[in-house]
Amino acid sequence: MSRRHLPVAALFEAATAGDRAALARLLSLLERGGAEARDIGRLTYPVAGRGYTVGLTGAPGAGKSTLTSATIGHLRSMGEEVAVLAIDPSSPFTGGAILGDRVRMQDHATDPGVFIRSMATRGHLGGLSLATPEAVRLLDAVGKRWILVETVGVGQVEVEIAGKADTTVVVVNPGWGDSVQANKAGLMEIADIFVINKADRKGTEETRRDLEGMLELSDLAHDAWRPPIIAAVATERRGVDELWSTVLAHRDFISSTHELERRREFRLREELREIVARRLEQRARVVLGDDRWTELQRGVVGHHIDPWSAADEMLGPVGA
């Protein structure tokens, strides 16, 4: 019997025992969404919670993937195992398999202590907002202690996802402070740690001052945890030790203040809200039946009825 046809429970058991192909198959099922995704969720939910999630985000080209790769190297040198989830469409980890790009940076691809996976969620009704926490929970449930989630720091959904890690690292470059090219406000809100990557270029100190200034303005400077700013050159692994010790310091801080609990609770509430919304949408289709749905859609397209009145009619039988 090939893995493709194993039931979810058997796949989960195999993945927990270290079978990478079984884990990959489960992640593919999560990407697709549907009934299997739900079954996987029910299996993973009770056993997850021991892993720790670190989000890395920043503008395209900031060097997130190189920093992720250097961080993997650092963790491996300490004997730690690590899983990476790349949900950044510009990440080399995601491979850009479509249209012929090649993965460039899988230095760690043959290392059994490293599991790298990119996410694509075309089939998943909830998209990245639902698939990402499900994938993180699966990696956690099969025993991954460190889970790095790389997302691009541009875009509504992506910045939200980045902000839902236990510790969120925002990667910027020298000169960033001076430019208007990044979603600063959104990134400032979610940052626990800043990394100024490519710090061998000029403008590093100005960028540091700029970040300090923005921290002052945003009141984050006066919180009990003031986001530290780390200079790094990821291509040479400079600053990576400091980054990781700062991640550990942040973990200790949020664990001792119960902020970690609060963050995880908030994430669960958000996920529940998302599940309910998607479930309702599916249920509405069933209740209404395809004919009525199609007819009302036609009415809207033909300008016989406006979309809000059509929605009212569609939802008449639901929850009335």
Add this chain to the structure above:
Amino acid sequence: MSRRHLPVAALFEAATAGDRAALARLLSLLERGGAEARDIGRLTYPVAGRGYTVGLTGAPGAGKSTLTSATIGHLRSMGEEVAVLAIDPSSPFTGGAILGDRVRMQDHATDPGVFIRSMATRGHLGGLSLATPEAVRLLDAVGKRWILVETVGVGQVEVEIAGKADTTVVVVNPGWGDSVQANKAGLMEIADIFVINKADRKGTEETRRDLEGMLELSDLAHDAWRPPIIAAVATERRGVDELWSTVLAHRDFISSTHELERRREFRLREELREIVARRLEQRARVVLGDDRWTELQRGVVGHHIDPWSAADEMLGPVGA
């Protein structure tokens, strides 16, 4: 009576007569979502449809805003009026008002034939996916004939929105073809026209060949409309005439083949689907009542019940 307290119908009448402050106020109401947004929708839906929407998208730093600005200049020189909706968090049009960035590029801010507006949708339940089509419809309904929508070409929601214009322009730079820094597959899917901006830099011809190659691979090359590739230097307005004449050619093409109708129908269906999903979510909260919702959330957070079973319980009364 100040505009702030005028009813929506009076604001709409004023905006249609050319009152910019009334139009700005209506857009603010749309950003907030809620009952007023729905009332605005009911007013605009029957009268919209004469305007034409051009989406401009690409990676941060590609020069979308400069190209938008140059396109505005071109339209004005032909005596055309134009409205711009900037939903790119990295756009100078959006102003980055938070944290002290200044708007840099409002060359056209004092021109009465130009209306520029950035979108922020923190309060809107449907986020950008619902607020953007509503804002476009409003601009159309008050008589704007050309509506430019600038979005960043990174991020799930943003790329989807960019793909929902009548004509979508994807802006790239020399060297883009060689890099892995952009969401190529997503952008290739939505492009009606490519612009290689900053074409005074080296690598323009390689980028053109790269795009041609990707078009061949993607089968788009064999569609009746093969996306043209235009070289431009937006800072000097080079290539902008050609871009606009290509937009007009694309408009003629999709009008004559009924593709324009199909696109608009598809967009309406998607919007309807989004409205239904959001409406259901709100209704579920009402049906369940706050206490039950809170209790089930607590159960999930406390690991007494998994999120999928909690969703089932929550939705029991809805549509059963």
